[in-house]
Amino acid sequence: MYCLAYSDYSVCLLIPRTWYRRLTGLAKATKRKDQASSEAPPAKRKKETSFLPAKKTGVGETRRAFRGNAQKTLSPKKNWADTGDQKQEDKPCVKTSSLFKNNPDIPELHRPVVHQVREQVFAPETFQELGLHPHLVSSLLDMSSLLGDTSVQKQSIPVLLEGRDALVRSQTGSGKTLAYCIPMVQSLQAMKSKIQVRVNVLLCSRNGALILFCYLKSEKARLRKGINILISTPGRLVDHIKSTKNIHFRRMQWLILDEADRILDLGFEKDVTVILNAVNAQCQKRQNVLLSATLSEGVARLADISLHNPVSISVLDKSHDQSNPKDQVTQEVTPPQAADPLGGFAIPESLDQHVALVPSKLRLVCLAAFLLQKGKLEQDQKVIVFFSSCELVEFGQLPSASPQLAFLRLHGNMAQEERTSVFQEFSRSRTGILLCTVRSALRLRGYSAPSSPAEYIHRIGRTARIGCHGSSLLILAPSEAEYVNSLAAHKINISEVKMEDILSILTKDDCFKGRKRNHKSHAAGPQEIRERATVLQTVFEDYVHSSKRTVSWAKKALQSFIRAYAAYPRELKHIFHVRSLHLGHVAKSFGLRDAPRNLSVSTAKKRRANLKRPGLHKKTQSTHHLAQVLRSEYASGLERLLWKAGKATSHDPLLFPLLGVVRLLLQMGNAGQFKIL
Numbered sequence: 001m002y003c004l005a006y007s008d009y010s011v012c013l014l015i016p017r018t019w020y021r022r023l024t025g026l027a028k029a030t031k032r033k034d035q036a037s038s039e040a041p042p043a044k045r046k047k048e049t050s051f052l053p054a055k056k057t058g059v060g061e062t063r064r065a066f067r068g069n070a071q072k073t074l075s076p077k078k079n080w081a082d083t084g085d086q087k088q089e090d091k092p093c094v095k096t097s098s099l100f101k102n103n104p105d106i107p108e109l110h111r112p113v114v115h116q117v118r119e120q121v122f123a124p125e126t127f128q129e130l131g132l133h134p135h136l137v138s139s140l141l142d143m144s145s146l147l148g149d150t151s152v153q154k155q156s157i158p159v160l161l162e163g164r165d166a167l168v169r170s171q172t173g174s175g176k177t178l179a180y181c182i183p184m185v186q187s188l189q190a191m192k193s194k195i196q197v198r199v200n201v202l203l204c205s206r207n208g209a210l211i212l213f214c215y216l217k218s219e220k221a222r223l224r225k226g227i228n229i230l231i232s233t234p235g236r237l238v239d240h241i242k243s244t245k246n247i248h249f250r251r252m253q254w255l256i257l258d259e260a261d262r263i264l265d266l267g268f269e270k271d272v273t274v275i276l277n278a279v280n281a282q283c284q285k286r287q288n289v290l291l292s293a294t295l296s297e298g299v300a301r302l303a304d305i306s307l308h309n310p311v312s313i314s315v316l317d318k319s320h321d322q323s324n325p326k327d328q329v330t331q332e333v334t335p336p337q338a339a340d341p342l343g344g345f346a347i348p349e350s351l352d353q354h355v356a357l358v359p360s361k362l363r364l365v366c367l368a369a370f371l372l373q374k375g376k377l378e379q380d381q382k383v384i385v386f387f388s389s390c391e392l393v394e395f396g397q398l399p400s401a402s403p404q405l406a407f408l409r410l411h412g413n414m415a416q417e418e419r420t421s422v423f424q425e426f427s428r429s430r431t432g433i434l435l436c437t438v439r440s441a442l443r444l445r446g447y448s449a450p451s452s453p454a455e456y457i458h459r460i461g462r463t464a465r466i467g468c469h470g471s472s473l474l475i476l477a478p479s480e481a482e483y484v485n486s487l488a489a490h491k492i493n494i495s496e497v498k499m500e501d502i503l504s505i506l507t508k509d510d511c512f513k514g515r516k517r518n519h520k521s522h523a524a525g526p527q528e529i530r531e532r533a534t535v536l537q538t539v540f541e542d543y544v545h546s547s548k549r550t551v552s553w554a555k556k557a558l559q560s561f562i563r564a565y566a567a568y569p570r571e572l573k574h575i576f577h578v579r580s581l582h583l584g585h586v587a588k589s590f591g592l593r594d595a596p597r598n599l600s601v602s603t604a605k606k607r608r609a610n611l612k613r614p615g616l617h618k619k620t621q622s623t624h625h626l627a628q629v630l631r632s633e634y635a636s637g638l639e640r641l642l643w644k645a646g647k648a649t650s651h652d653p654l655l656f657p658l659l660g661v662v663r664l665l666l667q668m669g670n671a672g673q674f675k676i677l
């Protein structure tokens with residue numbers, strides 16, 4: 001006797017083996033049809049059928065995929081191992097619908113072979129020939145962490161010491177910050193009157209500001225004596241320009257725009273223009289520096305309006321003639337060209353980039369398996385997981401993570417002090433998993449795909465810094481495979497890692513054992529991997545469905561994910577289109593057993609409304625929401641206060657139960673073997 005659970009009718013049918021065989025054949029035909037018909041199955045299906053792929057192992061596991069809220073089935077343990085124990089078979093319980101059926105086919109990745117643009121990180125010298133003051137040179141040499149000047153420092157420092165404006169472009173983690181800090185400190189120290197108040201402005205992201213404060217900590221005393229450097233996000237400075245009387249720029253000598261590409265990407269061009277107008281009105285003679293990891297039209301446009309007769313500095317290996325580096329660095333800036341006009345984005349050589357094509361249903365178990373490997377099975381791993389919104393990261397309302405594995409959160413909606421302490425804690429620690437929106441430290445992975453190749457560069461650029469080794473993993477749905485080509489167009493080379501290989505990590509930890517048998521004597525096969533993945537998914541689903549509160553969090557997180565998905569820029573819509581999402585499958589990646597009904601209705605309604613009014617209301621609420629949460633990285637930081645004071649509307653509290661479920665997994669590890677009930 002075997003069990004089929006018809007979730008539509010909440011019925012559990014016990015049927016003879018012969019019926020089962022006939023139904024199994026039917027299901028196979030249905031599956032073939034499903035797979036052939038579409039890579040992205042429709043959001044709603046009537047009477048969807050799915051079966052566990054256990055035929056070869058001879059166990060009688062047939063299952064119906066669930067729809068609706070009420071679900072009954074027999075014990076999966078019973079389904080997997082037919083022991084003939086009637087009592088156990090009859091025991092109803094909520095089960096996990098098949099993770100491995102009705103998924104879109106995973107396409108073969110045919111990546112064009114591209115030769116990545118390379119930059120040499122280190123220049124052979126050690127600060128001595130850059131025209132720096134001997135005291136500064138000896139201070140730099142005393143700093144054991146500095147390994148000689150980097151290429152960008154070697155090229156930028158002499159130019160900036162000459163008093164020239166500069167547009168500096170070099171790869172992430174190549175040492176751009178010291179490239180302008182060193183000449184700025186030297187020029188400020190050379191000033192006769194250090195007591196006069198000077199406002200030298202440095203614009204960057206909030207975390208950029210954190211990093212810089214670390215650099216300048218030892219200069220604190222000097223700063224107090226009279227050298228004033230204002231480090232600000234564009235949003236915050238605009239607030240001051242509008243509301244602070246005592247801020248003036250009359251004696252300003254430096255204006256530095258760091259992370260120019262990110263500032264522009266996130267829509268702060270207008271704020272930067274306000275700042276430039278305010279500064280220009282009071283101070284004409286100053287040195288301007290603009291730094292960026294990527295060159296875009298926007299950056300070139302900004303260079304055009306903010307720099308005066310600048311020197312263009314770029315550290316590309318191919319274009320850089322080592323025999324005569326001076327010729328290379330003294331080129332004048334040419335007018336703006338297309339995005340990455342140099343023929344591709346430079347990526348650190350020591351960075352291994354990977355991509356995995358993972359059907360939505362398996363996304364959560366894949367990510368969890370991966371994190372378990374990095375956080376639990378491997379030593380000294382630091383991982384960053386990027387999410388598309390601050391609220392998705394914000395799962396910290398759950399009890400804190402297991403002491404075995406440090407989870408940290410970092411995003412733009414947090415108070416500055418909290419961000420500083422999280423940043424420092426993660427920087428200091430040897431291991432840990434940081435869940436964040438945009439920026440930070442050593443090794444990183446991605447959960448939501450970046451919205452542009454430039455953003456991709458910045459995300460992966462948090463690892464493999466200053467010549468260190470690092471790796472990245474981009475998780476894409478099968479329907480998003482085309483994104484790899486779009487990255488290749490920018491000479492970004494990613495190698496594929498198979499989903500099965502990620503999931504096979506689960507066989508290394510016996511707490512995911514699905515059946516009572518000694519697997520140690522056998523090599524773990526695909527069936528074993530599937531069973532363990534199902535055990536893991538069940539843990540997630542049980543956790544999410546353990547209370548109304550957690551269901552609500554997961555639903556809101558799903559909603560946030562869909563909003564973010566709807567906000568991909570137009571040029572990527574053919575790859576990331578909300579219509580290609582199978583809501584039921586995506587719901588599973590948030591630990592939900594079904595797609596919430598109201599969600600699909602509202603999405604459909606919105607879709608219909610948009611179809612009726614094409615181009616009328618381009619900036620939808622969803623795009624607005626995403627823009628808001630991304631902008632928070634560069635905004636003034638006052639929004640939170642306004643929100644607290646009731647002057648601003650809050651975002652939906654979108655909470656993703658990742659911390660909680662992984663915490664559970666770790667507890668599982670302590671408690672021993674886990675099974676599907």
Ligand SMILES: Nc1ncnc2c1ncn2[C@@H]1O[C@H](COP(=O)(O)OP(=O)(O)OP(=O)(O)O)[C@@H](O)[C@H]1O
Pocket residue numbers: 145146147148149150153170171172173174175176177178211292293461462465466
């Ligand atoms: N000469 C040097 N020797 C050794 N380490 C250095 C040197 N210069 C900078 N670093 C270190 O390298 C790391 C990366 O530097 P930095 O943040 O300035 O890079 P960046 O080019 O600005 O990166 P991004 O574009 O991603 O912001 C920092 O941890 C910094 O302390």
